[in-house]
Amino acid sequence: MKHLVFAIVFLSFNLNAQHKIYISPTGNDANSGTKTEPLATLIGARNAIRLLKENQSFKTLAFTVIIEDGLYVMKEPLELLPKDSGTQKHPIIYKAEEGAHPIFSGGKTISNFTETENGLWQTKIPESVYYNWKFHQLYVNNNRATLAKTPNQGFIKIDTVFQNIWKQGKSKVAERAEQIIYLDSNGAKALQNIKPNELKNVRFKAYHKWDYTLRHIDDFIADSSKIVTSGKGMKPWNPLKKDRRIILENYEAALDAPGEWFLKDNGILLYKPKDGETINNTEFIAPVLGNLITIEGNAIENKYVQYVNFEGLSFKHCHYKIPPTGSEPNQAAAILNAAILVENAKHINISNCEVSNIGQHAVWFGRGCSYSSINKTYIHNIGGGGVYLGDFKPLQNELHTHHISVENNIIKSGGQEFPAAVGVWVGHSSNNIITHNDIGNFFYTGISVGWVWGYKPSLAKRNTISYNHIHHIGWALLSDMAGIYTLGASEGTVVEKNLIHHIHSYSYGGWGMYADEGSTGIVFKNNLVYSTKTGGFQQNYGKHNVVKNNILAFAKKYQLQCTIPEKHKSFTFTNNIVIFNEGMVAKGAWDTVVAEIDKNIYWNTSSTDYNFNEHNFNEWKALGFDKHSLITKPYFKDAEAFNFNFKRKNNYKKIGFKPFNYSEAGIYGDAAWIEKSKLKTEITEAFDKAVETNMKMKIKR
Known part of the structure; x- marks a missing residue:
C-alpha cells in the first residue's frame, strides 16, 4: 500500500521537476510527504527518496526535503549510504522551511522532579531503573550542567x-x-x-x-x-x-554546588538548583543518541555518498558515553567520535546549521572525503572540538581527505568535557581552506594542522588558514598550546591574515602561532597576534618556515621563542613588528639556531630594556641577526587599546612592512550573525581573572 501511495502521488510530476518532500513535527512517516500530508522524520524522508529512486521514471528528479519549524526527537541517527546520493545537477537537499528553525534532538526530556528536604531536586528515571540507562552529560535550560565534582573551584x-x-x-x-x-x-x-x-x-x-x-x-x-x-x-x-x-x-x-547533578545507581537523578531556577521553569534533557548523522560510502569500491546538502537545521543533545577504561591522554582529543560523521563522501555541504549541546566533536570529515564544505554554521557548547578533517594515518589515493572548505563558522565554548579538543583539526589532509571563522573559548588550541611529529611523511600539505579570529584560548588549564598549531612537513601551507589574541597556557606555551616538531615549508604572514603568555611566534624545530610581515604584540613573558636548533635553516623572520611592555624579546635556542632574522622593528612601550636571550641589541646583532632591523616606535594609533592601525608610516616603511587590514578577520554576514560570535562579558572577565591568577603562580613545567 505504501509503495502505491507514493506512486500515485508522484507520477503526476514532470520528470525533471524539483520534487519537494515535507517533514513536520505533527507528521507521520506513513503519509505521502506532501505539504498537507507531511512525514515525521529525516529517516522517513530518506526512505521516501529511496523508494522513488527505485522507480526508473524518477531517476533524474531533484529532491528537496523541506522541514517545518519545531522540535524533532530522533529515535535513531540518520544514516546516508551511496544510494542516498544526489547528482551534480540535482543534489539532494535537506533544508529548513523559509523562516523556520527546526531542531533535531538526540535527547530525552527528564521531568517529574520533586524537592527534597535538603533543597535538592530529584526524579526517578524508569529507563535507568529497568534498563540500566546511564548518561554522562545533562543539559539544563539549554546549558551544560556540571556533573558532581570536587573541588568546585581549583584542583x-x-x-x-x-x-x-x-x-x-x-x-x-x-x-x-x-x-x-x-x-x-x-x-x-x-x-x-x-x-x-x-x-x-x-x-x-x-x-x-x-x-x-x-x-x-x-x-x-x-x-x-x-x-x-x-x-x-x-x-x-x-x-x-x-x-x-x-x-x-x-x-x-x-553534589554540593548549584548547577551540579548526579545519577544514582537506583535511577534517581539529583540536581542542585541555581538561584532563580524553579521546577516549573527548568527543562532537563539527557542525551541518548551517540551520533546524529552518519554519512558513509565506500571509496575503495568507488561508491561515494555524493551531492547532499543540509541547510538551516539545528542538531542537539548527542551523548558521549565514557567507556569503562575512561579516556587515555590523547592530543587534540582525537579519539572521540563526532555528532555528524562523514566518511568516503564527496560534495557534502553543511550550511547555516547549528550543532550544540553535545559530548564529543561536532563535525568530522574523515577518511575518503573531498570537495565538501561547512559554512555559516554555529557550533557551540560542545564536549569536544568543532570541525575535524582527515585521518590519523597518511592514507593515500581514494582514502585521502582533501579540498574541504571550513568558512564563516562560529566555533566557541568547546572542550567542555574533553579540554584537549580544538576548534578546527586537520590531520593527514590537504588542500583545505579554513577561513573567516570565529573560534573562541577553548582550553587547548584554536586551529591544529598536521599529525606527524618530526620528519616522517605527512599529507597535510597546501592548507590555507586565513582570516580567522581566534581568541580566549587556554584558560591557564593546559600547556604547550597555541592559537594556531602546526606539526610536520606542510609544504604549501599558508597561515595569513588571522587575528589571534588572549592565548594563555598553564605553564609553558601559550603562543599565538606555534610551529611544533618538524613543521616545514609553512608561510606565516600578515597576522596580528596580541595578549599571549609566551610569545607571538614559537618554533620547536622544523625546516624553511617563513614568518613575514606580522604584528606580534604584548606577550607577557617572551615575544619570540625557539627550541631545538638544527644544522639546516629553521626559519626566516623578516619585516615583522614586535611591540611589548614586559618580558624578554627572545628566549630559547637563539644562540645556536640557523635562521634568517632581519628588517624587523622592536619597540618596548614601557622602558628601554631589550633582552634578546640575555643579549643586548648590539650583542644580538653580533650573532648575525637583525643587521638592518630597528628599535623604533612603529606609531600605531593606540596599541595599548589594541588599535594597531598606523598614524605614521615613515618607520614601518624602513623595514619593508606592508600594512594589512586585520579587521577583515573573522566571520562576515548580517548583524545577528556577528552578534552570535561575541563571548559574554562574564566569560571574558573570567578569562582575564584566570590569566591574572596564573601569572602570580610559580609553576613547575
Whole structure:
C-alpha cells in the first residue's frame, strides 16, 4: 500500500521537476510527504527518496526535503549510504522551511522532579531503573550542567605517583599498568566523603601538559590519601607526577554546588538548583543518541555518498558515553567520535546549521572525503572540538581527505568535557581552506594542522588558514598550546591574515602561532597576534618556515621563542613588528639556531630594556641577526587599546612592512550573525581573572 501511495502521488510530476518532500513535527512517516500530508522524520524522508529512486521514471528528479519549524526527537541517527546520493545537477537537499528553525534532538526530556528536604531536586528515571540507562552529560535550560565534582573551584594536587607495569608490549607506553597516586591534603578530605559502594562510579580527571586523562578509580584509601587506577601505562614524555592537577567526580557527596547533578545507581537523578531556577521553569534533557548523522560510502569500491546538502537545521543533545577504561591522554582529543560523521563522501555541504549541546566533536570529515564544505554554521557548547578533517594515518589515493572548505563558522565554548579538543583539526589532509571563522573559548588550541611529529611523511600539505579570529584560548588549564598549531612537513601551507589574541597556557606555551616538531615549508604572514603568555611566534624545530610581515604584540613573558636548533635553516623572520611592555624579546635556542632574522622593528612601550636571550641589541646583532632591523616606535594609533592601525608610516616603511587590514578577520554576514560570535562579558572577565591568577603562580613545567 505504501509503495502505491507514493506512486500515485508522484507520477503526476514532470520528470525533471524539483520534487519537494515535507517533514513536520505533527507528521507521520506513513503519509505521502506532501505539504498537507507531511512525514515525521529525516529517516522517513530518506526512505521516501529511496523508494522513488527505485522507480526508473524518477531517476533524474531533484529532491528537496523541506522541514517545518519545531522540535524533532530522533529515535535513531540518520544514516546516508551511496544510494542516498544526489547528482551534480540535482543534489539532494535537506533544508529548513523559509523562516523556520527546526531542531533535531538526540535527547530525552527528564521531568517529574520533586524537592527534597535538603533543597535538592530529584526524579526517578524508569529507563535507568529497568534498563540500566546511564548518561554522562545533562543539559539544563539549554546549558551544560556540571556533573558532581570536587573541588568546585581549583584542583587537588598530586603528591607522588608510582606505576606497576603489568604488560609492557612493544610500545614505549605499557599496554597495561597500574598507577598508585598519592594526593595532597585537599584530596585527603575529598576521599573521606566517598562511600565504598560508590567506588565503581568515581572518576578522576587529570590535567598534565597538553594532555588530559580521565580514569575510573579501582580503589582508594582515605587515611593515606591514596587512589589506585589502572589502564594503559603513562606516557614517558608526559606522565602524571607531583603537582599535576586533578578533580574527582561522579559521587553523591560531591553534589554540593548549584548547577551540579548526579545519577544514582537506583535511577534517581539529583540536581542542585541555581538561584532563580524553579521546577516549573527548568527543562532537563539527557542525551541518548551517540551520533546524529552518519554519512558513509565506500571509496575503495568507488561508491561515494555524493551531492547532499543540509541547510538551516539545528542538531542537539548527542551523548558521549565514557567507556569503562575512561579516556587515555590523547592530543587534540582525537579519539572521540563526532555528532555528524562523514566518511568516503564527496560534495557534502553543511550550511547555516547549528550543532550544540553535545559530548564529543561536532563535525568530522574523515577518511575518503573531498570537495565538501561547512559554512555559516554555529557550533557551540560542545564536549569536544568543532570541525575535524582527515585521518590519523597518511592514507593515500581514494582514502585521502582533501579540498574541504571550513568558512564563516562560529566555533566557541568547546572542550567542555574533553579540554584537549580544538576548534578546527586537520590531520593527514590537504588542500583545505579554513577561513573567516570565529573560534573562541577553548582550553587547548584554536586551529591544529598536521599529525606527524618530526620528519616522517605527512599529507597535510597546501592548507590555507586565513582570516580567522581566534581568541580566549587556554584558560591557564593546559600547556604547550597555541592559537594556531602546526606539526610536520606542510609544504604549501599558508597561515595569513588571522587575528589571534588572549592565548594563555598553564605553564609553558601559550603562543599565538606555534610551529611544533618538524613543521616545514609553512608561510606565516600578515597576522596580528596580541595578549599571549609566551610569545607571538614559537618554533620547536622544523625546516624553511617563513614568518613575514606580522604584528606580534604584548606577550607577557617572551615575544619570540625557539627550541631545538638544527644544522639546516629553521626559519626566516623578516619585516615583522614586535611591540611589548614586559618580558624578554627572545628566549630559547637563539644562540645556536640557523635562521634568517632581519628588517624587523622592536619597540618596548614601557622602558628601554631589550633582552634578546640575555643579549643586548648590539650583542644580538653580533650573532648575525637583525643587521638592518630597528628599535623604533612603529606609531600605531593606540596599541595599548589594541588599535594597531598606523598614524605614521615613515618607520614601518624602513623595514619593508606592508600594512594589512586585520579587521577583515573573522566571520562576515548580517548583524545577528556577528552578534552570535561575541563571548559574554562574564566569560571574558573570567578569562582575564584566570590569566591574572596564573601569572602570580610559580609553576613547575
